[in-house]
Amino acid sequence: MTEIPKSHPRYASLVARERVAQGVKNGITSTQGLIAQGRGECFDYLLGERTTPSAATAIRAAAALLLLAKRPAISVNGNVAALVPVEMVALAAALKIPLEVNLFHRSEERVKKIADLLREKGAGDVLGERPDISVPGLDHARALATRGGIYDADVVLIPLEDGDRCEALLAMGKKVIAIDLNPLSRTARKASVSIVDNILRAVPQLTEEVRQLSLKPNSDLQRMIQEYDNEKILREAAREIQENLKEQFRKLI
Ligand code: ATP
Numbered sequence: 001m002t003e004i005p006k007s008h009p010r011y012a013s014l015v016a017r018e019r020v021a022q023g024v025k026n027g028i029t030s031t032q033g034l035i036a037q038g039r040g041e042c043f044d045y046l047l048g049e050r051t052t053p054s055a056a057t058a059i060r061a062a063a064a065l066l067l068l069a070k071r072p073a074i075s076v077n078g079n080v081a082a083l084v085p086v087e088m089v090a091l092a093a094a095l096k097i098p099l100e101v102n103l104f105h106r107s108e109e110r111v112k113k114i115a116d117l118l119r120e121k122g123a124g125d126v127l128g129e130r131p132d133i134s135v136p137g138l139d140h141a142r143a144l145a146t147r148g149g150i151y152d153a154d155v156v157l158i159p160l161e162d163g164d165r166c167e168a169l170l171a172m173g174k175k176v177i178a179i180d181l182n183p184l185s186r187t188a189r190k191a192s193v194s195i196v197d198n199i200l201r202a203v204p205q206l207t208e209e210v211r212q213l214s215l216k217p218n219s220d221l222q223r224m225i226q227e228y229d230n231e232k233i234l235r236e237a238a239r240e241i242q243e244n245l246k247e248q249f250r251k252l253i
Contacts, residue, residue: 013041013049016083016200023082028113030105033079036160043181044198047237048244051205054236055197061228062177062193063209064221065155066095069175073153075102076128080159080199081114087203089123094210100149101128104162106141137168159199163187179203183237194230196237 004014020037023029051059066072074092076099081088092099101114108129115126131144133151142165145151156169159179163186169176170190178191179202188194195202213221 012200013044016198017041020079020082023078026113027110028117029078029082030103030110032105033077033082036079040160040181040198043183043196046241046245047181047196048240049198051197051201052237052240054233054240055195055202056205057228057236058193058195058230058233059197059202059205060209060213061224062157062195063206063213064224065175065177065193066157066210067213068218068221068225069153069155071153072097072155072157073150074099074157075150075159075161076100076114076118077103077160078105078110078114081117084199084203085117085121087200087207089118089121091203091207091210092123094207094214098125098127098149099123100146101126102145102150102158102165104142104165106144135165135168135172137171138164143168158187158191159203161187163190166190183234183241188234192230193228194234194237196234 002018004011004018008014017037020029020034024031024034072095074088074097076088088099099118101111103110111129115129118126127146127149131146133145133147134143135145135151150156153174155175155177157177158166161178166176166178166187167190175192177193178187179195179197179199180188181196181198182188183196188196
């Protein structure tokens with residue numbers, strides 16, 4: 001990887017870009033993943049490259065939902081594997097559940113490389129290499145799933161996912177948690193809980209919330225979920241972008 005000096009003002013963003021580029025070189029990320037990263041970077045800029053108060057609320061609700069789930073599942077794609085492999089392994093360990101490789105541009109070779117990478121980073125069980133069932137309503141490769149994993153889950157975490165798959169999982173009656181920097185994406189608008197934040201910041205915070213909330217009684221977590229309003233969270237994310245832009249433009253003009 002290209003060495004990026006820590007003193008660089010855009011250090012975090014450049015490291016992320018480098019990780020995704022390396023993911024493509026290593027055959028774990030698709031070339032389309034580079035474009036998805038670019039779109040994400042743009043929205044991160046608009047948000048002010050920080051976890052906003054609304055994202056922090058969504059992260060807490062997501063942790064509560066995952067802890068209360070009977071069968072939670074976590075989806076990992078090529079961008080997620082390139083950006084946060086260690087952090088995803090830590091999240092799965094905190095919840096004591098497997099990770100499932102789930103690709104939009106599926107190739108068996110890429111699935112294996114991602115599963116190997118996750119195991120190398122300490123993952124126990126990794127699903128997705130031997131899909132045995134399809135999610136209804138999606139075309140063949142994108143529909144592939146595993147019994148005992150995402151297919152049977154009641155709550156699914158889908159970071160950086162496309163809108164079709166989000167809708168197909170919701171249509172199966174699942175609760176869906178998205179991590180997506182674009183509050184206007186179909187995924188963010190449809191999900192049960194939309195974390196509008198960079199996955200680099202969101203996943204470590206989500207793991208920390210899972211650890212802290214696991215000490216609380218279920219009734220507290222249930223109340224948090226009842227009080228959570230995803231439409232309100234998306235409106236707040238839009239307002240946070242507006243406020244940040246106003247402030248930035250005020251400095252400029
Ligand atoms: P949709 O079908 O939901 O409208 P889309 O077509 O905008 O989605 P995709 O390219 O399928 O999006 O998925 C990539 C999504 O992931 C984009 O919305 C992008 O903003 C987001 N994204 C990219 N990089 C990151 C990141 N590092 N952290 C969080 N979100 C990201």
